[in-house]
Each structure stands twice: as structure tokens, then as C-alpha cells.
Amino acid sequence: MSLFKTSGVIIKSADYKENDKLLWIYTEELGKITAIAKGAKKNKSRLFSVTSPLCYSDYVVFKGKNLFNLQEGKIINSFKGLMSNLDKLTYASYVCELIDIGLEDGEIDKNLYIEFIKTLYLLNTDAIDYELLIRSFELKLLKATGYGINLETCSICKRKIRTSKYINLQSYGGICENCNKDHSIHISKEAYAALKFLNKIDASRIYMMKLSGDIKKQIEKINLYFISTNYSRKPKSLEMLNYIKE
Numbered sequence: 001m002s003l004f005k006t007s008g009v010i011i012k013s014a015d016y017k018e019n020d021k022l023l024w025i026y027t028e029e030l031g032k033i034t035a036i037a038k039g040a041k042k043n044k045s046r047l048f049s050v051t052s053p054l055c056y057s058d059y060v061v062f063k064g065k066n067l068f069n070l071q072e073g074k075i076i077n078s079f080k081g082l083m084s085n086l087d088k089l090t091y092a093s094y095v096c097e098l099i100d101i102g103l104e105d106g107e108i109d110k111n112l113y114i115e116f117i118k119t120l121y122l123l124n125t126d127a128i129d130y131e132l133l134i135r136s137f138e139l140k141l142l143k144a145t146g147y148g149i150n151l152e153t154c155s156i157c158k159r160k161i162r163t164s165k166y167i168n169l170q171s172y173g174g175i176c177e178n179c180n181k182d183h184s185i186h187i188s189k190e191a192y193a194a195l196k197f198l199n200k201i202d203a204s205r206i207y208m209m210k211l212s213g214d215i216k217k218q219i220e221k222i223n224l225y226f227i228s229t230n231y232s233r234k235p236k237s238l239e240m241l242n243y244i245k246e
């Protein structure tokens with residue numbers, strides 16, 4: 001029996017049998033895994049607190065026949081601040097759902113994992129526009145899974161461009177004046193510049209950005225188009241997000 005030690009975050013959990021929990025954990029060393037935590041539903045279980053949603057811990061697991069088995073865990077951060085604020089909780093659930101729908105089991109990408117953890121930590125602070133933080137994570141996930149948006153060169157003829165009035169939905173990026181505008185959505189010059197900036201900066205620099213509601217909407221529309229067309233299903237927590245925004 002080989003044991004694996006890895007840090008990870010519980011992105012989803014479900015009750016299983018009488019006392020067990022089924023967990024989806026996004027881990028640093030093993031990618032996304034499904035694990036069973038025996039007895040974890042009991043209050044007295046040593047696994048009780050390390051198996052709650054959003055819990056970020058060092059885990060020890062071993063591979064069973066089909067699933068991993070959770071042996072033990074030591075909490076790094078339980079992100080209690082996210083659990084007690086509905087907006088933050090919804091954004092955090094959405095980020096977890098993106099990992100769930102965007103990655104295959106066992107797909108390891110340490111850079112994306114770091115971005116994911118950073119996003120949860122930044123959500124847990126108060127000095128940032130959460131909507132932009134979410135957009136930034138969406139762009140990082142798209143890039144990591146092979147659907148990155150190209151804004152530096154024309155996505156059709158590859159000529160260098162500074163800006164574009166369109167984002168082409170088939171070639172994933174801006175287009176120059178000469179290329180065909182079919183299958184594209186319109187974007188304002190300001191929104192293009194903001195998207196370009198957001199696509200390259202580190203999440204910790206988002207606090208520098210101040211964008212109007214209209215620009216944020218344009219960026220959201222583009223990101224969501226690529227997310228809902230490329231992954232296994234449309235994220236459900238988005239409905240909740242729209243509800244709390246109203």
C-alpha cells in the first residue's frame with residue numbers, strides 16, 4: 001500500500017453510506033482526486049473537520065481499488081471567512097466548480113494549483129474586486145487547459161495587433177482589420193485593453209484595476225462563452241452568482 005502526502009482543497013463533498021464522506025479534492029501532487037473518508041460524518045471523527053468544503057489541508061491518502069482513501073489531514077487554512085459571507089462563499093464555490101468541470105481526474109498542473117490557492121486567499125481578504133479576481137482565475141484556467149485567449153496577435157493571421165474590436169470565438173482571440181469578422185463578438189477598446197491586462201497580470205495585482213460595470217460585463221460574456229463551450233458542463237454556481245449580484 002503506497003501512501004501519498006499532498007496538500008489539497010475539498011472542492012466538493014457528498015454523504016456516503018451511513019458514516020462516510022465522498023470527497024473531491026484538488027491536490028498539489030495528484031491533481032483532482034476522488035477520495036472516501038471513512039467515518040468522517042461522525043462529529044468525533046478525526047477526519048470530521050478536515051473534510052468540510054473549502055478546507056485546505058495537508059492530506060495523506062492511499063489508492064484503493066477505485067477511489068483514494070483519506071487517512072489523515074492537518075488543516076492549513078479552513079477559510080472560515082469565506083464560509084460566513086454569502087458573496088465570498090458563492091465566488092469560492094464557483095472557483096471550486098471551475099476546477100471540477102475544467103480538469104480531468106489526475107491532471108497535475110502545479111502552476112494552476114498555486115493560482116487556485118492564491119485566489120482563495122485573496123477572496124478571503126477585503127481589499128479586492130472579487131468579480132475581477134474570478135475573471136482572472138477563469139482566464140488562468142482557460143490558458144492552463146489549452147483554451148487561452150490570444151490578445152497580442154491576430155488569432156487568425158497571427159499579425160501583431162495592439163487592439164481589436166472583436167474577439168473571435170473559433171480562433172480564441174482578437175482579430176486584425178483585414179481578417180474575417182464571422183463568429184466574433186464585439187468588444188470595446190477599453191474592455192479589450194482591460195482583458196489583455198487581466199490576462200497577463202498576477203492575481204495579487206488586481207487591486208490596481210478599477211473597471212466600469214459595462215467593461216466588466218463585456219469581459220464576463222467572453223470568458224463565460226469559452227467556459228460554457230469547452231468544459232464538461234456549464235457551471236451551476238453561476239446562477240447563484242447572478243442572483244446575488246441583482
Ligand SMILES: [Zn+2]
Pocket residue numbers: 154155156157158159175176177178179
Ligand atoms: Zn488577421
